[in-house]
Amino acid sequence: CRIQRGPYRCHEKTAGFNFNYTDDPNYGPFLVSVNGVAGNNTELTFWELLVQTGGNGTIIRPDVGIGCYIPEPNDRIILKFTEFVSGSHSVSGNSSNPGNLTAGNTSRLDSIELVVVNNISNTTNKTYSTDIAFRGVLIGAMRRLQTNSGFNFTYTDDPNYGPFLVSVNGVAGNNTEKTFWELLVQTGGNGTTIRPDVGIGCYIPKQNDRIILNFTKFTTNSASGSCTNPGVLLFLVGLFFCFLI
Known part of the structure; x- marks a missing residue:
């Protein structure tokens, strides 16, 4: 996917790839589904954003999501379907689920x-x-x-x-x-x-x-x-x- 210097919003039509997202009024875009597979609140599944940086191959978990992450040249963007586990996923914008993102702090x-x-x-x-x-x-x-x-x-x-x-x-x-x-x-x-x-x-x-x-x-x-x-x-x-x- 080719992007300009901006958040990760891939607009180039790539064969076989599709996604849906929702725009939360407090947190911005949350990824809902990729290639027809959607996260589920009951099962605590969600799409996690990971990045393998182009410079040294290190895989990082950004503290922002698809609406705010600004890729560097040669970054490898990884959309990983996983299950939310408290303690193993940081409170960050890379969750596709506002409930997971705020980790119980939705009223704060x-x-x-x-x-x-x-x-x-x-x-x-x-x-x-x-x-x-x-x-x-x-x-x-x-x-x-x-x-x-x-x-x-x-x-x-x-x-x-x-x-x-x-x-x-x-x-x-x-x-x-x-x-x-x-x-x-x-x-x-x-x-x-x-x-x-x-x-x-x-x-x-x-x-x-x-x-x-x-x-x-x-x-x-x-x-x-x-x-x-x-x-x-x-x-x-x-x-x-x-x-x-």
């Missing part, structure tokens, strides 16, 4: 803060508090926040790169003006502000993280996975260089 919610910053139009920052599911992706918390506050956002789902943030509170990025929404995170442990190399569809916030959605103009320094607009990057560098979920 962590608190995070989200700040909307728009210095381009010199507007006042807006701060929101919300909860995120245990090991859930950021877009899930944003969806939860959207249902009960003045916060709203829109996004588009690129087939190769996943969700791209289009607008926040009615303000949208613009290719001509080279504006976009940048994802920054002020970590809860030490207050350091980082630019994640993934976007809203794959970033997994930790307890007390401060999520910053920063409306800004594209520069070469902002070309990273936190970019929210593929059009900006296409316009400036001629290829997709921004790798989100």
Whole structure:
């Protein structure tokens, strides 16, 4: 399967291969079946994602699933049908079953803060508090926040790169003006502000993280996975260089 620099979503039609997945609102895509064989909650069976890395042949179990794993050249992707056993499978995004993924933590919610910053139009920052599911992706918390506050956002789902943030509170990025929404995170442990190399569809916030959605103009320094607009990057560098979920 040939892929671009993006999450593992194989779109090339390969003879005999087919799969189905479901998009969980908190955790993103979960693999349901491969070649007609589906996981079963009663039997605790699921499709596990393993990767034999191209560099040295080491087999790893990624801590994210098919919606967020970004393969390297020559990686060998292994979809393994197996039975979930507590202790033998880490709590990670590679399970095809949300129940297995959260390992009994489905009711756990962590608190995070989200700040909307728009210095381009010199507007006042807006701060929101919300909860995120245990090991859930950021877009899930944003969806939860959207249902009960003045916060709203829109996004588009690129087939190769996943969700791209289009607008926040009615303000949208613009290719001509080279504006976009940048994802920054002020970590809860030490207050350091980082630019994640993934976007809203794959970033997994930790307890007390401060999520910053920063409306800004594209520069070469902002070309990273936190970019929210593929059009900006296409316009400036001629290829997709921004790798989100």
